[in-house]
Amino acid sequence: MFDSLSGRLTGVFDRLRQRGTLGEADVTEALREVRLAMLDADVALPVVKDFTAKVRERALGAEVLSAISPGQQVAKIVNDVLVEQLGGAGAVPLNLAATAPVPVLMVGLQGSGKTTTSGKIALRLASRERKKVLLASLDTQRPAAQLQLAQLAERAKVASLPIVAGQTPTQIAERAMETGRREGYDVVILDTAGRLSIDAALMDEVRAIRDITRPAETLLVVDAMTGQDAVQTARAFNEAVGVTGIVMTRMDGDSRGGAALSMRQVTGAPIKLTGSGEKLEALEEFHPERIAGRILGLGDIAGLVEKASEHFDEEEAEKLASKMMRGKFDLDDYATQLRQIGKMGSIDNILGMLPGMGKVREQLAGANIDTSILKRQAAIISSMTKAERKTPDIIKASRKKRIAAGSGSTVQEVNKLLKQFDDMSTMMKRMNKLGTKGLMRQGLG
């Protein structure tokens, strides 16, 4: 995400870092690059103008600090203004303070990820906040829409409103709220129909549903990949029904990112959540300061740590660590480790959060590296016998052939996995010998 913007800004600041003092000409040059990079990333023009004007004002007015280089100083100002533009520090939580059942209205264009996001939010509220959630699809346009939401509800282990054929969206909305009250639901998520583009009939329908349900949150779901169009969509929905929060989906893709920068300013509504994959777990809180850090190539360490702690089973990790230290790590343990990494999302996603990894990610993009490799390796391991997993040394040619056939892979892939495991074991043995302190002295820790 934001790769091009991040790369260009990093270039500007690298050049500035080589200079001694910062004059008006430097600021102007830096801002020209910033402006180009932002336009390139599909940030709306008025937003770019406003942004660079703010940075200029602060950069020229700022006292030159001796402790940091002028480039760093401008970088900091750009970062500060970016964070402000993205909505200030900290994530804005969903507002569910109203009397139960709290209606949450999901709006957006068809294909934006509205239905998927409804399922993701339901899962999050049910599993993290122990809320009793009812999902209701008001989409009578697409024949399969109501069924799709029912299936998502099943996966998220939440309830969905029974489908009654022939009802209009407003009738379904009424029934959903009525069911919510009668059966004691905390939250009712109303997934409205989308259109391929904004039209008057869609807006009238959404307005009617809003008036019936009086939602505590009206969440606009937009696809981050649509760039400038997302801004137009946001403006139209906001004018028609009043948006209280934005969810940006497909942040895992090669999104232009400019949409995030423009969105808040155009609508005044905060981006509350972001989607980063098709899985129901792929929903994150939107942290302006982290996104700004990513834009500037500083990395999203805080995000990475949060993701790791969310998905990493600490007990399991400790068990693995202690096995490693005792030199008892086997292929079963290796498979467990693969699963844990898999749960953290795509490798691309993880790399994107690391400082300085933008370039590596670009290079990897063509290689199409993703968690499917982890899954293949896990499949290979599960085709082994218990004895093979405990003592990989016994796996010779004929066993390799059998394992490859059993897991739908090749002998080369089996070899690669064994080699990786072998490298890891050697490394661990060395760690054991040296002890952690010795390793650090060697600069390997």
Ligand code: GDP
């Ligand atoms: P709707 O028409 O707005 O309800 O869109 P859907 O929820 O049916 O989503 C359309 C497609 O986008 C589906 O294939 C989803 O799996 C996919 N999708 C939704 N959110 C994301 C996301 O954050 N990342 C990715 N990569 N795909 C997503």
